[in-house]
Amino acid sequence: MKNEMNRFDELLEKWCEGTLLPFETRELDSLLLENPELRIRYTERMELHARLARLLGTSTDSPRSSSVETKLVDGSGHGVRSTQKGLYALMAAVAVCLVGIFIWQNRDGENFAARIIKKIDCEIESNRWENEQSDEIEAGRVITLSRGLLALEFACGATVAIEGPAEFQVVSADKGFLYFGKLSANTPARAQGFTIETPSCESVDLGTEFGVSVDEQGISETHVFNGEVLVYDRNQTDKSIANQLRLASNRASRINDSLSNATLFESRPKTFLRMDLPDAFIGMNNDFQINEKDKLVLWLDASKRVQTDDHLRIVSWGDLAVTDNRNEENAWQVDAAKRPYMILDAINGHAAVRFMGREHLVTEPLTTGDNFTVFVVGTMLPNQLRIGQQTPLLEFGSPRSFSLFRNQKNNLVSKVFGNWRAGKQLYSGWIALSEDVTEMPMVIGTVYNHQAGESKLIVNKELAGTADASIAAAIDKPRFIGCRFNGESGLVGDIAEIMVFDSALDDHRIDSISDWLLTKYSIAPGGFATNKDQNSISQ
Numbered sequence: 001m002k003n004e005m006n007r008f009d010e011l012l013e014k015w016c017e018g019t020l021l022p023f024e025t026r027e028l029d030s031l032l033l034e035n036p037e038l039r040i041r042y043t044e045r046m047e048l049h050a051r052l053a054r055l056l057g058t059s060t061d062s063p064r065s066s067s068v069e070t071k072l073v074d075g076s077g078h079g080v081r082s083t084q085k086g087l088y089a090l091m092a093a094v095a096v097c098l099v100g101i102f103i104w105q106n107r108d109g110e111n112f113a114a115r116i117i118k119k120i121d122c123e124i125e126s127n128r129w130e131n132e133q134s135d136e137i138e139a140g141r142v143i144t145l146s147r148g149l150l151a152l153e154f155a156c157g158a159t160v161a162i163e164g165p166a167e168f169q170v171v172s173a174d175k176g177f178l179y180f181g182k183l184s185a186n187t188p189a190r191a192q193g194f195t196i197e198t199p200s201c202e203s204v205d206l207g208t209e210f211g212v213s214v215d216e217q218g219i220s221e222t223h224v225f226n227g228e229v230l231v232y233d234r235n236q237t238d239k240s241i242a243n244q245l246r247l248a249s250n251r252a253s254r255i256n257d258s259l260s261n262a263t264l265f266e267s268r269p270k271t272f273l274r275m276d277l278p279d280a281f282i283g284m285n286n287d288f289q290i291n292e293k294d295k296l297v298l299w300l301d302a303s304k305r306v307q308t309d310d311h312l313r314i315v316s317w318g319d320l321a322v323t324d325n326r327n328e329e330n331a332w333q334v335d336a337a338k339r340p341y342m343i344l345d346a347i348n349g350h351a352a353v354r355f356m357g358r359e360h361l362v363t364e365p366l367t368t369g370d371n372f373t374v375f376v377v378g379t380m381l382p383n384q385l386r387i388g389q390q391t392p393l394l395e396f397g398s399p400r401s402f403s404l405f406r407n408q409k410n411n412l413v414s415k416v417f418g419n420w421r422a423g424k425q426l427y428s429g430w431i432a433l434s435e436d437v438t439e440m441p442m443v444i445g446t447v448y449n450h451q452a453g454e455s456k457l458i459v460n461k462e463l464a465g466t467a468d469a470s471i472a473a474a475i476d477k478p479r480f481i482g483c484r485f486n487g488e489s490g491l492v493g494d495i496a497e498i499m500v501f502d503s504a505l506d507d508h509r510i511d512s513i514s515d516w517l518l519t520k521y522s523i524a525p526g527g528f529a530t531n532k533d534q535n536s537i538s539q
Helices: 002-017 020-032 035-057 084-105 506-518
Strands: 069-073 078-081 114-124 142-154 159-172 177-184 195-197 203-204 209-214 222-226 228-235 244-247 253-256 263-266 296-299 306-308 314-317 339-349 350-356 359-364 366-368 371-380 391-396 402-406 412-421 422-433 442-449 454-459 462-468 475-477 479-480 494-501
Touching: 002 020, 002 035, 020 035, 069 339, 078 306, 078 506, 114 159, 142 177, 203 209, 203 222, 209 442, 222 228, 228 253, 244 253, 244 263, 263 479, 339 494, 371 402, 391 494, 402 442, 402 506, 412 442, 422 454, 422 462, 479 494
Parallel strands: 177 195
Antiparallel strands: 069 078, 114 142, 142 159, 159 177, 177 209, 195 203, 203 228, 209 222, 222 253, 228 244, 253 263, 296 494, 306 314, 339 350, 350 494, 359 479, 366 475, 371 442, 371 494, 391 402, 391 479, 402 412, 412 422, 442 454, 454 462
16 A cells, blocks of 8 residues: 555656656556545645645646746755646646546446457357357456457557467456467557556556567566567566666567566567558559449458468468458468468469468458459469369358369369258359369459349450359358368468459459459460350259
């Protein structure tokens, strides 16, 4: 309690001197809110200051309005500076803080410390046994994440991405406690002072992006990606400069039992999963003009917005199509063993994502209707498939949906799967190339127009075939890249670009996009044959 009193007095003094930092302002508010004795102490001090101000006839101007100071003389004859000119302002400011906190705590429907903003292939233990009423999380809630990535937004404005397995507590609107596991945090200026506690230390943000990890032995690491972080020994109540470690960009610390034994080293951002990818693109890109009427809802380009781990394996592939739907449906792989590889010169000098049979990516849930268009730029690498095996380049996340895949003959096939009837699965839109396409760079276009009852497959700007489009294909699910919807039957090949439109594009638009992609990847048009029997409606 004595240390808390001392800290309270220190914060009041710093406020009067005009040196109180934003996170210290929140700390002062918190002390006043949580401790009735401090509120009494505050009232007494304010009353004393007010009496002195009246006695001296001090004006109520702002403490910044004048540099004049009044000197009193104590019993020993020593001069004592008076800062009474700012006392009324201080009283008003703290009162406003208290009122603001009271209002914050009593707002209907907004009494929470954090909220879930994104789940990436994650399993939260409480979800397996409890009914979640909302994505809002109250202070004190402990989250046990067995796998995946969970993103939280705190009420102060900071965002945290927690990587499973992990155990994390939402302590308050501006503080979290990581018992074990890994997380990355991004804090805007308004959230300065956001704190992550661990069993051995506290990491206090000064407006930055950083990562924190705690291993099974309780050893804590703090990695600063950008900005600065103050690291304190959690066992020390004294938060003075002498008991803090200041980490700048690209620096990291490792703490076992105390700050005095901390190890400093270069930070490793690629060992953390991060939600904040480079800015999404809107408008013109490489001479390609987005038309809003096209309804482009997913655009992945291997040369842009790719997050890799420290083994150059892909953690996330960022969506460029933030246009009509205003959302990013990024593709992810949180399982390190299933991450595909980044190849910088895979297709005529252009970057591509390489899949070797076990790897795949999954997009966040994405909505498309019964009419859609898909473009994929890729190359299938040599692979021996068993009879009946299909390895998709792209498959919509359902057993009843669109699939663009490679069959056991190394043919390219486009198909929409429907319901099962009498032991057979219905399908429509079945179109296939009749030749082995191994190691052939391709710009593949599929147009599925359920309204018009027709689908098309275009390869390198050449019409490969048409078929019926009798099955309704609307879906609101993730998209699986490099495997089936269940994560099986992995592709062996490279994918450089994917574009998904929530509309059936016309021939003119198909030609213009094909031309642009062919030129971009230096691929020659044409040169493919097709199967002839393509219009059966059941398998």
